[in-house]
Amino acid sequence: MKMKLPAMALSALMIASPVMADLVFPSLSYRTGPYAAGGIPFADGYADYFTMLNARDGGIGGVEARVLECETGYNTEKGVECYESTKGEGALVYQPLSTGITYQLIPKATADGIAIHSMGYGRTSAANGKVFSNVFNYPANYWNGASGAVNYLMSQGDISGKKVALVYHNSAYGKEPIRTLEELSAKHGYDLTLIPVDHPGQEQKSQWLQIRREKPDYVIMYGWGVMNQVAVQEAANIRFNMENFIGIWWSGSENDVLPAGDKANGYKALTFHGVGSDFPVFADIQKHVVDTGSAAGAGDQIGTVLYNRGLYAAMLAAEAVKTAQEIHGVADINPAQMRDGMEALEITEEKMAGLGLPGFGPSFKVSCENHGGPGLVGMTQWDAAAKTWSLVSDFSESDMDVIQPLIDADSMAYAAENKIEAGC
Amino acid sequence: MFYREAGDFKTSYTDDNQTFPIKFDRYRYYVVLAVAFGIIPFLINDYWANAFLLPFLIYSIAAIGLNILTGYCGQVSLGTGGFMAVGAYACYKLMTAFPDVNIFFHVIAAGGVTAIVCTAFGLPSLRIKGFYLAVATLAAQFFLVWLFNKVSWFYNYSASGQINAPERTVFGVPVTGANTEAWATYLFCLVFLAISAIIARNLTRGMQGRKWMAIRDMDIAAEIIGVNPMRAKLSAFAVSGFFIGISGALFFAVYLGAVEVGEVFGIQKSFLVLFMIIIGGLGSIFGSFAGAAFLVLLPVALKLVGVDLLGWPTDIVAHIQLIIVGALIIIFLIAEPHGIAQLWRVAKEKLRLWPFPH
Numbered sequence: 136m137k138m139k140l141p142a143m144a145l146s147a148l149m150i151a152s153p154v155m156a157d158l159v160f161p162s163l164s165y166r167t168g169p170y171a172a173g174g175i176p177f178a179d180g181y182a183d184y185f186t187m188l189n190a191r192d193g194g195i196g197g198v199e200a201r202v203l204e205c206e207t208g209y210n211t212e213k214g215v216e217c218y219e220s221t222k223g224e225g226a227l228v229y230q231p232l233s234t235g236i237t238y239q240l241i242p243k244a245t246a247d248g249i250a251i252h253s254m255g256y257g258r259t260s261a262a263n264g265k266v267f268s269n270v271f272n273y274p275a276n277y278w279n280g281a282s283g284a285v286n287y288l289m290s291q292g293d294i295s296g297k298k299v300a301l302v303y304h305n306s307a308y309g310k311e312p313i314r315t316l317e318e319l320s321a322k323h324g325y326d327l328t329l330i331p332v333d334h335p336g337q338e339q340k341s342q343w344l345q346i347r348r349e350k351p352d353y354v355i356m357y358g359w360g361v362m363n364q365v366a367v368q369e370a371a372n373i374r375f376n377m378e379n380f381i382g383i384w385w386s387g388s389e390n391d392v393l394p395a396g397d398k399a400n401g402y403k404a405l406t407f408h409g410v411g412s413d414f415p416v417f418a419d420i421q422k423h424v425v426d427t428g429s430a431a432g433a434g435d436q437i438g439t440v441l442y443n444r445g446l447y448a449a450m451l452a453a454e455a456v457k458t459a460q461e462i463h464g465v466a467d468i469n470p471a472q473m474r475d476g477m478e479a480l481e482i483t484e485e486k487m488a489g490l491g492l493p494g495f496g497p498s499f500k501v502s503c504e505n506h507g508g509p510g511l512v513g514m515t516q517w518d519a520a521a522k523t524w525s526l527v528s529d530f531s532e533s534d535m536d537v538i539q540p541l542i543d544a545d546s547m548a549y550a551a552e553n554k555i556e557a558g559c
Numbered sequence: 560m561f562y563r564e565a566g567d568f569k570t571s572y573t574d575d576n577q578t579f580p581i582k583f584d585r586y587r588y589y590v591v592l593a594v595a596f597g598i599i600p601f602l603i604n605d606y607w608a609n610a611f612l613l614p615f616l617i618y619s620i621a622a623i624g625l626n627i628l629t630g631y632c633g634q635v636s637l638g639t640g641g642f643m644a645v646g647a648y649a650c651y652k653l654m655t656a657f658p659d660v661n662i663f664f665h666v667i668a669a670g671g672v673t674a675i676v677c678t679a680f681g682l683p684s685l686r687i688k689g690f691y692l693a694v695a696t697l698a699a700q701f702f703l704v705w706l707f708n709k710v711s712w713f714y715n716y717s718a719s720g721q722i723n724a725p726e727r728t729v730f731g732v733p734v735t736g737a738n739t740e741a742w743a744t745y746l747f748c749l750v751f752l753a754i755s756a757i758i759a760r761n762l763t764r765g766m767q768g769r770k771w772m773a774i775r776d777m778d779i780a781a782e783i784i785g786v787n788p789m790r791a792k793l794s795a796f797a798v799s800g801f802f803i804g805i806s807g808a809l810f811f812a813v814y815l816g817a818v819e820v821g822e823v824f825g826i827q828k829s830f831l832v833l834f835m836i837i838i839g840g841l842g843s844i845f846g847s848f849a850g851a852a853f854l855v856l857l858p859v860a861l862k863l864v865g866v867d868l869l870g871w872p873t874d875i876v877a878h879i880q881l882i883i884v885g886a887l888i889i890i891f892l893i894a895e896p897h898g899i900a901q902l903w904r905v906a907k908e909k910l911r912l913w914p915f916p917h
Contacts, residue, residue, distance in 0.1 A: 164873065166873060166874030166877065167874055167877040171874075175874075204872075204873045206862075206873035206874060206876065206877045208877060210822075211815060211817075211822060211823060212815070215609055215814075215815065216609065216610045219605050219606040219609045219610055220610065223606065234719075235721075238719070238721050238819075239815060239816060241817075242736065242737030242816060242817075243737060243816070245737060258719070259718075260718075305708060305821060306720070306819055306821060306822060307719035307720055307721045307819050310718065310719050310720045311718065311719055313718070331708075333821060334822060334825070545718055548717075552655075552725050553723075553725060553726065553737075554726070
């Protein structure tokens, strides 16, 4: 241990380099490992949007945005290391893109006064802003997704007495919707079968054998990474009707359905934002980012579902910065001001149209009590011939009568466990 | 010049039997302790604690535990991740069931629980050894992870199946939860490591350690000279489980704060700790430290050099890191099969003669 001291002093100097006037957005990405297929497009979209803002508008409110990328490999230990190594640089908001890392960071970031935006993942009950002051999961969360899937099924016909199977990643992420689906099953009278798939999910023969035996009418999937492709392939192998197979938004990208080819035709996935590259903002990305050679990735992911989601996350972060700049009257905001900006964020149709993303997502307003947004969920469907996803339903409300009590109960349990006084 | 026994007279048996009989070695040990306890806590920040020091300290305890079982007693175990999970979940259940008891005792009790579980899974070792025992402990690894995922009592029926460490204090200073100071968590783990290392060192150089080593070297011969194989093997499993349980408890409560069993305590953790003791040196307490340091520091150091100094893309650095760490492991095993501890021993021998070798 004696040997380490000089090295420690050196690195301490390195880390404490002078802080420049810029807005730091750490991107805890994963471009390696079994989840890279999902991590790469998201990280590309996130970085490219900020690169585009810097090139086109000279940053946000005149201050340059800087994306600090740190590779986590979807691994919580590396996630902690990334958090600690980037937070000293004035990080404004963390988007870990991993439910496990989000759980890890919730207490740490709250203590450090930095905001977390777990968009469509993370701890669902963080929607209760009274307890989770620094955690946001707008515009939709896992439980909205579960309810949205059930609502969609109900719009297709009566589901009482039908069998629904949940194929889920056996982790904090996959377990999230279980309670909601159980409550909904009591309310609407369908049978729920739980089928866990262990990390990383490359082997699912036994799970799909069970599905073949029990013949559920519908399958809902909460998967991520390589698990999705395998599940879609296995479903095709047992000739499960893809029309009745619904994935959460993390199981609905091009990567998940392309390997199964034509057999994946008709597979459905939930979403909380628009699909396709038919938005004016992509012309700007092409002009300012791809053509200048400053794209984060190979530039081949533009317009894919997860790229769009990364872009959407970056857009919401940038809008929150603008809101914070308005509230506090300073351009170079700090993490506490960023948090205020996120809490006062309002996304309207006009705003999205002005950003070149008309109708890309629902319009919503964040408040101190509600960090979860409206929870509007749409359904997309895969067209294997055209190789495109298309929206097949409107963004519609989920069953908040069921979800809100669950959010309140879970967040209050967390508050009691950690002795947090409810704010607002 | 260094490590010289000349002039270092021992006048009592206690002197003769001390852990570090050579004066220079002993002073070096005191200096390391003084730096670790007296200087680092004042220099430490969050980054250094969470990126290097806490994982190093905690993995060292785990490596000491596995080294007792595999290095000293010769029983190959691939269940380390599962046993660490036992420590973590035992600690969690104790923390939430008895919030008024000091976390210090919870961690020790978690070690005790793991010792019992580890002994139970050590029973097959009485009949089988080598690869077959490795497979039996591998079964323990998968069974334990499955159990903690399946039975919701272990995670207090939380919706996500995660366990979260609530805030607990030692002498009024929080060591778990969100509001911890780097120095407090560091010292808390360091105390456990120091005590574990001293206990392990003294166990292994005493009668118990000799029994273990006798079993490791040739179990039939050991039985003939009067070593009870059942007691020797099971005691190795128990002691090893105790240390591994402590490390698992600290890993969950102090280092990560929130744990999901499949991801954190999976099979890769078992292999990681096994690599640590193989690279560090089987049958050496110092080797446990060296192996843990090597495998904790190297990836982060490579990342710092690649991303922060050279500015390479993160994915390239992550891939290069795998290549370099893998290559170094192979090079090490070819160049020095007995690990870093053997290098250290050779260096010591050289230093005794330096600067006038024969």
